[in-house]
Amino acid sequence: MKNIKTVSTIKLLAILFISSLTITSCSKSDDDDDHHDEELITTVTYTLTNGNNVVTLKFVDLDGEGGADGTYSVSGPLSANTTYTGVIKLENETESPAEDITVEVKQEGDEHEFFYSSSVSGLTVTKNDTDGNGNPVGIETSLTTTGAGSGTLTVTLKHEPTKPNNNTTAGAGGSTDAEVTFNISVQ
Amino acid sequence: MKLFYSCVFALCICTSAFAQKCQLSFKGKVIDSHDNQPLIGASLQIVNENKYATTNANGSFEFKNICKGKYTVIVRHVSCKTKEIKINIIKDIYKEVTLEHHLNQLNEVVIKTTSKTDKINIEQSIKKDIIDSYTDKSLGDALSTLSGVSSLNTGSTIVKPMIHGLHSSRLLIINNNVRMFDQEWGDEHAPNIDVNSSERINVIKGANTLKYGSDAVGGLILIKPKKYAAIDSLFGRTTASFNSNGLGGNINSEIIKTYKSGWYSKLQANYKRFGDFKASNYSLTNSGLKNLNTSIRIGYNGYEKGFNAFYSLVDNELAILQSSHIGNVNDLVNALNNKTPRVADDFSYDINFPKQSIVHHIGKIEAYKRLKGLGKLSVQYDLQVNRRKEFDLRRGNLKNTPVIDLRLFTNSLQTNLEIDFSDDLKFDTGILARYQQNDAISGTGSSPLIPDFEKIDAGFYTVANYNINETTEINAGFRYDYSKIDARKLYNLNDWNVKYNYDALFPEFETGEIIGTRIITKPKYTFHNISASVGFSKFYENDLSLLINYGLASRVPNPSELFSDGLHHSAARIETGLLTMEKEIANKIIISLEKVNSNFGFTISPYFKQINNFIQLIPVGITTTVRGAFPVWEYNQINAQIFGIDIDVNKKINTHFNYRGSISLLQGNNVSDDLALIHMPSTNFTNTLSYTNKKLNQLTISLNQKTVFQQKRYPDYNFYTYNAILQQNVFVDLSTTPPTYSLFGFNSSAIFKTFKRGELKLEFNIENLFNVSYRENLNRQRYFADELGRNFNLKIKINY
Numbered sequence: 001m002k003n004i005k006t007v008s009t010i011k012l013l014a015i016l017f018i019s020s021l022t023i024t025s026c027s028k029s030d031d032d033d034d035h036h037d038e039e040l041i042t043t044v045t046y047t048l049t050n051g052n053n054v055v056t057l058k059f060v061d062l063d064g065e066g067g068a069d070g071t072y073s074v075s076g077p078l079s080a081n082t083t084y085t086g087v088i089k090l091e092n093e094t095e096s097p098a099e100d101i102t103v104e105v106k107q108e109g110d111e112h113e114f115f116y117s118s119s120v121s122g123l124t125v126t127k128n129d130t131d132g133n134g135n136p137v138g139i140e141t142s143l144t145t146t147g148a149g150s151g152t153l154t155v156t157l158k159h160e161p162t163k164p165n166n167n168t169t170a171g172a173g174g175s176t177d178a179e180v181t182f183n184i185s186v187q
Numbered sequence: 188m189k190l191f192y193s194c195v196f197a198l199c200i201c202t203s204a205f206a207q208k209c210q211l212s213f214k215g216k217v218i219d220s221h222d223n224q225p226l227i228g229a230s231l232q233i234v235n236e237n238k239y240a241t242t243n244a245n246g247s248f249e250f251k252n253i254c255k256g257k258y259t260v261i262v263r264h265v266s267c268k269t270k271e272i273k274i275n276i277i278k279d280i281y282k283e284v285t286l287e288h289h290l291n292q293l294n295e296v297v298i299k300t301t302s303k304t305d306k307i308n309i310e311q312s313i314k315k316d317i318i319d320s321y322t323d324k325s326l327g328d329a330l331s332t333l334s335g336v337s338s339l340n341t342g343s344t345i346v347k348p349m350i351h352g353l354h355s356s357r358l359l360i361i362n363n364n365v366r367m368f369d370q371e372w373g374d375e376h377a378p379n380i381d382v383n384s385s386e387r388i389n390v391i392k393g394a395n396t397l398k399y400g401s402d403a404v405g406g407l408i409l410i411k412p413k414k415y416a417a418i419d420s421l422f423g424r425t426t427a428s429f430n431s432n433g434l435g436g437n438i439n440s441e442i443i444k445t446y447k448s449g450w451y452s453k454l455q456a457n458y459k460r461f462g463d464f465k466a467s468n469y470s471l472t473n474s475g476l477k478n479l480n481t482s483i484r485i486g487y488n489g490y491e492k493g494f495n496a497f498y499s500l501v502d503n504e505l506a507i508l509q510s511s512h513i514g515n516v517n518d519l520v521n522a523l524n525n526k527t528p529r530v531a532d533d534f535s536y537d538i539n540f541p542k543q544s545i546v547h548h549i550g551k552i553e554a555y556k557r558l559k560g561l562g563k564l565s566v567q568y569d570l571q572v573n574r575r576k577e578f579d580l581r582r583g584n585l586k587n588t589p590v591i592d593l594r595l596f597t598n599s600l601q602t603n604l605e606i607d608f609s610d611d612l613k614f615d616t617g618i619l620a621r622y623q624q625n626d627a628i629s630g631t632g633s634s635p636l637i638p639d640f641e642k643i644d645a646g647f648y649t650v651a652n653y654n655i656n657e658t659t660e661i662n663a664g665f666r667y668d669y670s671k672i673d674a675r676k677l678y679n680l681n682d683w684n685v686k687y688n689y690d691a692l693f694p695e696f697e698t699g700e701i702i703g704t705r706i707i708t709k710p711k712y713t714f715h716n717i718s719a720s721v722g723f724s725k726f727y728e729n730d731l732s733l734l735i736n737y738g739l740a741s742r743v744p745n746p747s748e749l750f751s752d753g754l755h756h757s758a759a760r761i762e763t764g765l766l767t768m769e770k771e772i773a774n775k776i777i778i779s780l781e782k783v784n785s786n787f788g789f790t791i792s793p794y795f796k797q798i799n800n801f802i803q804l805i806p807v808g809i810t811t812t813v814r815g816a817f818p819v820w821e822y823n824q825i826n827a828q829i830f831g832i833d834i835d836v837n838k839k840i841n842t843h844f845n846y847r848g849s850i851s852l853l854q855g856n857n858v859s860d861d862l863a864l865i866h867m868p869s870t871n872f873t874n875t876l877s878y879t880n881k882k883l884n885q886l887t888i889s890l891n892q893k894t895v896f897q898q899k900r901y902p903d904y905n906f907y908t909y910n911a912i913l914q915q916n917v918f919v920d921l922s923t924t925p926p927t928y929s930l931f932g933f934n935s936s937a938i939f940k941t942f943k944r945g946e947l948k949l950e951f952n953i954e955n956l957f958n959v960s961y962r963e964n965l966n967r968q969r970y971f972a973d974e975l976g977r978n979f980n981l982k983i984k985i986n987y
Contacts, residue, residue, distance in 0.1 A: 039581060039585055039633060041813045042813070044813065059813065061813055062704060063681060063705075064679075064812075065814070067704065068679075068681040069811055070813060101583075104583035108583070117912045152911055169517070173530075175513045176514025177582070177814060178815075180813065
C-alpha cells in the first residue's frame with residue numbers, strides 16, 4: 001500500500017511535468033510580436049525660413065540606435081545679418097505614416113526643453129514658445145546671424161531639465177533625448 | 188520490522204600479541220553521518236578489553252591507558268545502527284566516528300556553526316539569527332558578511348551576491364532545492380529571494396556542486412528551510428524592524444503547525460517598505476522599495492518516506508535612483524564631474540520612474556522513499572515563473588509602459604538516488620530534465636533586450652564519497668549536461684551583414700524574412716557540457732581539518748551574452764552580445780585549513796581559478812545616435828585567472844568577550860590582454876568585538892568595522908569624446924576606482940521572557956556610525972551618488 005502511494009506520487013509528478021510541457025508548448029503562440037522602437041527619433045529637421053530663403057538642417061538615422069550611423073544634411077549656407085524663423089520637428093519615420101514626436105514634446109512642454117548652441121560667432125537663437133508655466137520650450141525659435149563664418153550648430157532636447165534654467169544644457173541637467181550637431185556656414 | 192529503534196550488534200575480535208606500552212590515549216568524537224551533529228550519550232566499548240567510554244555534550248569521548256595494538260571498538264547509540272571500527276593504536280590518536288542516526292531525521296535539527304551540508308565541502312554558512320538581523324535587507328547583504336563574498340549593486344536595494352569576484356550566471360542559487368531561474372544574467376537583476384523564508388544559507392566556494400549543475404564557476408548558494416520535529420505543536424514568530432534611513436522597515440510573521448505523525452505546515456508572510464534613502468549629505472531621490480513576499484510549505488516527514496510541497500511568491504517594486512537616468516555620454520560626463528546627483532529632492536515614499544517591478548513564483552513538490560538496503564530515492568518537480576518589468580522615463584502615451592517586459596517560465600523534473608547502505612562508500616546520483624521559455628512580451632514599444640527563446644536541458648550526475656578511514660574521506664563526481672537553445676530575434680540589417688558579419692558566419696540562422704531595416708533570424712545552439720570534481724578531507728586532532736577541492740565547470744553562454752542588443756538607459760550604454768560566444772570552461776582548486784572551535788578557531792582558504800573563454804562585458808568604443816554619443820559595451824571572451832585567499836579568525840578573549848575577524852585578498856587577471864580583470868573586489872577586512880552576558884537577559888553588544896581598500900588593479904577603458912556644445916574633447920573616466928573607505932557599526936540585543944512559552948528579543952543597531960560618505964567600486968551607480976549614510980535600526984522579535 002505504501003509502495004503504491006509513492007509510485008503514484010512519482011507518476012503524478014511525471015504527469016505534471018509532461019502536461020506542463022504540453023500546456024506551455026500550446027500557449028507559445030507563434031504570433032511573432034515584432035517589437036519595434038516606438039519611441040525612436042529617426043529624423044530631426046530644423047527648418048529656418050526668411051521669406052523665400054529656406055535653409056533645412058536634417059539628421060536622419062532610419063535604423064535607430066545601433067546599426068548604421070545617422071547622416072547629416074544641410075541644404076545650404078545661411079545669409080549673414082539675417083533673422084530666420086526656426087521650427088524644429090522630430091519624427092519617427094519607421095512608423096507609417098511617420099509619427100510626429102514634436103507633438104508629444106509640446107504636450108509635455110514642462111518636462112522638456114530644446115537648447116541651441118553654436119560655435120559661429122554672433123549667431124544667436126531665441127525661443128519663442130512657452131510651456132504652461134511660462135518657461136521656454138524651444139520648438140519655435142528665431143535664429144539671428146551677424147557676420148560671415150562657419151562652425152557648428154548643436155540642437156539638444158532635454159527630458160526633465162531644471163526649469164527655469166540658465167539656458168545651457170549643463171545648467172539644465174536632465175537627460176538627453178536628442179542631440180545633433182550640424183556643420184553650418186554663414187555667408 | 189521498523190528500523191527506527193533497532194540496533195544491530197556485531198562482534199569481531201582481533202587483539203595483538205605484541206609487547207605493550209600501556210599509556211596511550213584514544214580520543215575522538217561521535218557524529219551523525221546525516222548532518223554532522225555530535226551525538227550525545229553514545230557508548231563505546233573496546234572489545235575484549237573491558238574498557239568503556241561515553242560521549243559528552245560535544246560528542247567527545249576518551250579512552251586512557253591503552254596499550255599499543257590493534258583493537259575493535261563497538262560504537263552504540265540509542266537511536267541508530269551500531270557500528271564497529273578497527274583501529275591500530277601505536278601512538279595517541281584522535282578519531283571521528285560517524286553513526287547513521289536515523290531517528291534524528293524525524294526530529295528538529297539543531298543547527299550548529301560547525302555543521303556542513305557535506306563534510307568535504309569548502310563552505311561557509313549563515314544561521315537563522317544572522318539571517319534575522321538582515322530581515323529588512325536582501326540576500327546579497329546578508330551574504331556579504333562572509334569572507335570572499337561581496338556584492339555587485341545597483342543602488343542600495345538591488346544587490347547581487349558575488350563569490351570570489353564572480354556573479355550572475357556563474358553562481359547557482361538553490362532555494363529550497365529549486366535552482367533559481369529569475370533572469371539572473373543582468374547586472375541589475377538581483378535574486379528574487381526573501382531571506383526571511385530561510386533557516387540557513389550556505390555558500391559553497393569549493394567544487395562539490397555537481398548535484399545542482401555543471402556551471403557553478405563561481406560557487407553555489409544553498410538556501411535551506413527548517414526541518415521540524417514530529418511533535419504536536421503550534422508555534423510562530425513575528426519580527427518587526429524600523430530604520431531611520433529610508434524611514435521604513437519590515438514586518439515578517441510565520442506560523443508553524445506540526446504533528447506527532449510527521450505532518451507539518453508553515454505559513455510565512457513578509458512586507459517591506461522604504462522611502463527614499465539618504466547618503467551622508469543628500470537624499471537619494473527615488474531609491475525606495477515596496478516588497479511583499481509569502482511562502483507556504485506543507486509536508487510529511489517520515490523515515491521511510493515523505494513528501495513536501497512548497498510555494499513562494501516574491502513581489503518586488505524597486506525604485507532606481509532618478510539621477511542615474513541619463514541620456515548620452517555628455518550627461519554621463521556631467522554626472523562624473525558633479526560631486527552630487529543631479530536630482531536630490533525632499534524625502535518621499537513615491538516610487539517613480541525609473542523602476543523595476545518583478546514578480547517571481549516558485550512551486551515545487553518533492554517526494555522521497557527509502558529503499559531498504561539501497562538508499563533514498565527522491566523525485567522533485569518544480570515550476571517557476573518570473574515576470575520582470577523595467578520602467579524608464581518615457582514620453583507621451585508610453586509613460587506607463589515598461590521598456591523591458593520579460594516572462595521567463597522554467598520547469599524541471601529531477602530524481603536523486605542516495606545510495607548509502609555501505610558506511611564507507613556512498614553514492615549520490617540523479618537525472619534532470621528542464622524546459623525553459625522566455626517570452627519578450629509585446630507592447631513595450633521598444634525592441635527587447637532579450638529575445639524570445641526556448642531552452643531544453645537534460646543532465647545526469649554521479650558523486651561518490653569514500654571514507655578511507657575514520658578521519659580521511661575522498662569524493663569524486665561527474666556530470667554531463669545537454670542544452671539546446673532556440674531563439675527568434677530581429678537584427679538590424681547593417682549589424683547582421685556588415686558590422687558582425689553574421690550573414691557569412693550564421694547563414695543557417697537567417698529566415699529570409701526582412702521587415703524594413705531588420706532581418707528575422709532564428710539562432711539555434713546545442714551544447715554538451717562535462718563537469719567533474721574531486722575532493723579530499725582529512726581531520727586531525729584539536730578540531731583541525733584540511734580540505735582540498737578540485738573542480739571542472741563549464742557554463743553555456745547566457746541569453747544576454749548571446750543576444751543582448753540595445754540601449755541600457757540606467758547605465759547610459761549600449762550593450763551588445765555576440766552570437767559567436769562559446770562556452771566558458773573553468774578549472775578551479777581551493778584548499779581550506781580549518782580549526783572549528785569556539786575558543787580559538789580559524790579558516791585559511793586559498794584558491795585558484797583558471798577560466799578559459801571567460802565572458803566579460805567591457806567598454807569598446809563609441810557609437811553616435813540621435814541622442815548623441817554613447818559608449819558601447821560589448822561582451823567578449825578572454826582567458827582569465829582569479830586567485831586569492833580568505834582568512835577568518837575567531838577567538839574567545841574571556842567569558843564575556845569574543846573577537847572575530849576576516850580578510851579577503853583577490854587578484855583577477857585578463858591573461859589574454861595582459862590586463863587586470865574588470866569589476867573585481869578589492870582587498871577588504873572586518874573586525875568585530877562583542878560582549879555577551881548570558882545572565883543579564885543574554886545581553887549582546889558588539890562593535891564592528893569593515894575596511895574596503897581602493898581597487899588599484901583595474902583595466903583602463905577610459906576614453907575621450909567630442910562634446911559639440913563645448914567644442915572640445917572631454918575625458919570619460921569610467922574606470923578609475925573610488926578611494927578606500929572604512930565603516931563602523933554598532934549592534935546590541937537582549938532577550939526578555941514574556942509569557943509562558945514566549946520570548947521577546949529587542950535589537951538596536953547603528954550602521955555607518957560615523958556617517959561616512961563613500962562610493963563602492965562594485966556599485967553600478969557609483970558614477971552618480973554616494974552609498975547610504977548613517978542608519979538607526981530597531982528590531983523587535985517575538986517568539987510564541
